[in-house]
Amino acid sequence: MANGFFSEDKVSEIRERSNILEVVSDYVTLKKAGKNHRGLCPFHSEKTPSFMVNEEKQIFHCFGCGAGGNVFTFLMKAGNLTFPQAVEELAKRYGIRLPSREPSPAQKREVEKKEVLFQINRIACDYFHDLLTRRREGEIGRRYLSQRGAKDEMIEEHRLGYAPDAWNGLVGHLQEKKVRLEFASELGLIFPKKKGGWYDAFRGRILFPIFDVHGRIVGFGGRLIGQGEPKYLNSPESTIYHKGEILYGLQAAKSSIQEKDSVMIAEGYFDLLALHQNGFKQSVATLGTALTPHHIRTLKRYTKNLVTLFDSDEAGAKANLRSLPLFLEEEVAAKAIFLPKGQDPDEFLRKGNSKEFERRAAGAVPLIDFFFEWLLKNHDMKSIEGKVKVAQEGLGMIGRIPNPIRRNFYKKALAERLNVPQSFLDEAPSSRKTGSFEEGKASKTEVLERLPRSEEMVVGLMLHHPEWIPTISETGILQEFENPALKRMADVLKDLFEKKGKLDISEAMGSVDDPVRDGLSRLLFQQSDPAAAGSPERILKDCIQSIRKKKLRRDEGELLKKIREAEGGQGGNGLDALLMKRQELARKTKGF
Structure with missing residues (x-):
């Protein structure tokens, strides 16, 4: 079964019968x-339309x-659906x-x-909620919540409960x-x-039922x-409850978010x-655990504007x-709201500071700015060593930012905070993590960076003229690509063609990860058929020549650097070998 649920033939049938223009038009006014x-x-x-179909x-x-992507991708993003759910939705729509x-x-x-465990939690929740809201034993809980300012509608909406101080x-x-009871113990x-x-x-205790995004109770x-x-x-981890994946209140907050x-x-x-x-329903809470990448990815389905x-x-x-670091690696420019020292949101809002809270929320501070200020405050800025530490720690954090423009x-x-030229920091050894390309995946920002023209045209040929993919593959030019994003795209197209003997663009969009899919869709919309200016054979030959010439120049630059290092260290035989390699490279370069 494709994707664990449906056969490949059935998915293909649904894709072929679906019309992306009709589906997108349910969400977007298109012209x-x-x-x-x-x-x-x-x-x-x-404000200016940039979405194309x-x-x-x-x-x-x-x-x-x-x-970017195909009809399945769109429906998954627009409706927060899984792939099987998107397949079912389209199948239903097109009969x-x-x-x-x-x-x-x-x-x-x-x-x-799992269904039994959910049912047990529901039974327990109803028991605790009934005790709190209707029973005489719940008076202690009602009085406590009243003192904490919790209103009846909040108690009802979040199904709060009370467990009396009894053993059974x-x-x-x-x-x-x-x-x-062994299942109840497991929970x-x-x-x-x-x-x-x-x-x-x-x-x-006052009981807070913990719901998943589908409204099922996973813990307390x-x-x-x-x-x-x-x-x-708090409830322990179980088959249905994983603290690092659940956010308290999300089921009630998602529409407001x-x-x-x-x-x-x-x-x-x-x-x-x-x-x-107090009307700030676009809020969630962690569950006695630190924020996790899974939490951030879950929230990114609803918004890219995350505020701690x-x-x-x-x-x-x-x-x-x-x-x-988690926000940066997930490409989220998060902000933080700061309240008066010693006050948490509950205490601050119970004092009637709703308007002041709104003002502080509007002035939320970018987290990375807060980090810079924290560095300056915690290191001796009058000493060189203190400035070095600020520069090193600051660059280490900046290195986690995938987007090169934001990084710069x-x-x-x-540099401005350190009162030094930016070039001073540019010369520092890069502490940026190696890109995910080295693990076979391209990050979205790297896909969208300026691309080498010749390599881009080769990928364009593969997209517009799939019949040329075997020829392109045989030349070995894909292994010489400089841009890892384009190399990843080309490798994916080659593998798909070799697997099926053809290339269906819409089908290909459903077979690749997000960054590659977004990059391919951008090329398809932005780039016209490269062969429109000449025969595919001529275009390919020119591109290969350009790519290899550029690679030779890169190799020559690296070799010159090694020669200078060898000369400085009186390299002897090692220097002779490097000089011979340079002569060989020079001969190859003349061939172009």
């Missing part, structure tokens, strides 16, 4: 523009944000019957068990509901006694009322409730600094 249709991009804010090739591309999915017995058992309240309730709701039997895990957080430790008790095109990331349960209660709202103490500052701007900003 005819030559062979293409143009509109405002649904994936980022813009080509009905003939069944692809789309945005020249603003770089997104194509899909075969029923037949999972293996092991998969069936796993799915069935939930155990008895689960037994009445005929729940398998961390109850614990086994040493001499047999079970007892409640949550006692004397419990806040102790009164004295004792731990103050917060999309509407506001922004999300605030707080730390605690009560912070989240206070934010939602951590406590205004040393721990909060460290949390901001820890999260910065921040390098300039760091």
